[in-house]
Amino acid sequence: MKKFFIIISDSIRAFSYDNCLSMAAAISFYALFSLLPLMFLLFSLIGSLLGAETWLFERILQFVKDSLPYLSDSIVEDIKGLVDNRRVFGWFGIIMLMWSAEFVIQPGWLYGERF
Secondary structure (H helix, E strand, C coil), X not given: CHHHHHHHHHHHHHHHHCCHHHHHHHHHHHHHHCHHHHHHHHHHHHHHXXXXXXXXXXXXXXXXXXXXXXXXXXXXXXXXXXXXXXXXXXXXXXXXXXXXXXXXXXXXXXXXXXX
């Protein structure tokens, strides 16, 4: 039982000494930060699917108009904008994802440690 407490105390001491909480917080923050580029890539993919399949695009527009008649005009314009700007969303998402991935990897290298 004594060895168990020694292992626990050594683990806590090493965890504190290596500044693991700060590194975990940094990685979590930048991983959350990378969700925005993933959303842009998802919008690009959805825009490409809707742009390629006109029947699907028309059915979605009709569904929106039937389901939300009071919001349909603004949502239809947003969907059309998504389809029209799908390439911009895609390239912007790829560039932002590469940029944010650099920040996810960087904290380990700053402290001279590898994950």
